Amino acid sequence: MQEKLEKVLAEAKEQLSKATSIAETEEIRVRVLGKKGKLTEILRGMGKLSPEEKKELGMSANKVKSEVGDLLSSKMDALKAQAKEAKFNREKIDVTEPGRPVIYGVEHPITQTINEVVDIFKSMGYSVYESPDVDSVYNTFDALNSPEDHPARDMTDTFYVNDNTVLRPHTSSAEVRAEKELATPYKILIPGRCYRCDTPDATHSHTFHQIEMMVIGEGITMADLKGSLDLMAKKLFGPKTRTKFRPHHFPFTEPSAEMDVSCFKCGGTGCPVCKGSGWIEILGCGMTHPHVHKAGGIDTEKYTGFAVGMGVERIAMLKYGIDDIRLLYENDMRFINQFK
Structure with missing residues (x-):
């Protein structure tokens, strides 16, 4: 053993x-x-x-x-x-070797434009109000003074989920929502995505972005509207920018206007960007129609207000010299990286 x-x-x-x-x-x-x-x-x-x-x-x-x-x-x-x-x-890591370069992302030019406009108006006391992309036909058309037989429904034809629900064709569909939810007076911005039955080309897309601007208060006049937009234009395109308001028609504002800014490429002397006119149209605006205020339950004897709708892609294309709106949606990093 x-x-x-x-x-x-x-x-x-x-x-x-x-x-x-x-x-x-x-x-x-x-x-x-x-x-x-x-x-x-x-x-x-x-x-x-x-x-x-x-x-x-x-x-x-x-x-x-x-x-x-x-x-x-x-x-x-x-x-x-x-x-x-x-x-x-x-x-083990050799700390003497050079580090790998960090690749930083870049905000999309649409996001940059939205943020810039929002920051400008926040400095004037505005707040951001969010609304859904899918809204009722009533909020989108009827409450905005566009009944069923109104030609504006053809101008802003959109995608219908059912007979009473649509993908919003403009951020204006949030105006009545805001009037019912918010305590007056108020100053708000409503940025968001919109949808229309457009055939895509260099200047049109079935999906795009808008920023709605809405003010309600006592004694609000067209002078307040013009002064606010003039300041925005100077901060957005430069201190020498001039503004011009042309009479127009929108069913939910009266009086209504389209606003032009002096061409920031030629300074107003005329060039291919402004098609020789010296002016570039950037948005539509006007004093909110009393019918819209009534739909939102606002006392029209006490309050007045104005509304503005601006296309984000249009401003971005003008500001950055982009000649085809489709470039904004292709997500080609060679294009987006130019906006760092």
Whole structure:
């Protein structure tokens, strides 16, 4: 029995000296010290021995078990240290190497334009009001003084979800919502996406963006409207920008106007951008029609107000010299990266 124990110890030392991995070392432990290991087999044969022999064999077996356990522990520690060192070598970072360049994103020119306009009007005390892209026919047309047989419904033809629900063709559909929800007086901006049944070309798209501007208060006049828009134009296109208001018709404002700005390319002398006129149209506006105020529950004897609708893509194209609206929707990073 003693010879077998010595042999088990010798074999364990030899195998552990050749082991190169934690898995191999674990296999050796199982072969020697496991429930079906060599040491266990030897101890099972103790039943035939005398008490003195059992005692002596038990002491020797414990000694071998302890020595093999120490060898296994040392081997495991050495292999774990090697594995850790190897991992460090694989994952180490050379801090003297130049770093990888960080690629920064850029806001889309439409987003930049919206943010710029919003910031201008926030400085004048306006707040942002959000409304849904999908709205009722009533808010979109009827409440805006455009009954079913009104020609304005053809001008702003949009996509119908059902007979009473549409994708909004203009952010003006939020005006009655705001009048019903907000406490007067107020000054708000309503930026958002709009939809119309347009065939895409260089200047038209079935999906586009608008910013609605709406003011309601006591004693609000056309002078307040013109002064606010003149300041916006100067901040947006430069301090020398001039503005011109031309009479127009919108069903939800009276009087109504379209606003032109002096061409920021030629300064008003005439060029291809302004088609030789020296002026560029950028938005429509007017004093809010009393019928719209009544639809929103506003006291028309006490309050007046004005509304403005501006196309974001049009302003972005003019400001940045973009000649095709479709470029704004293609998400070509070669195009978008120009606006950093």
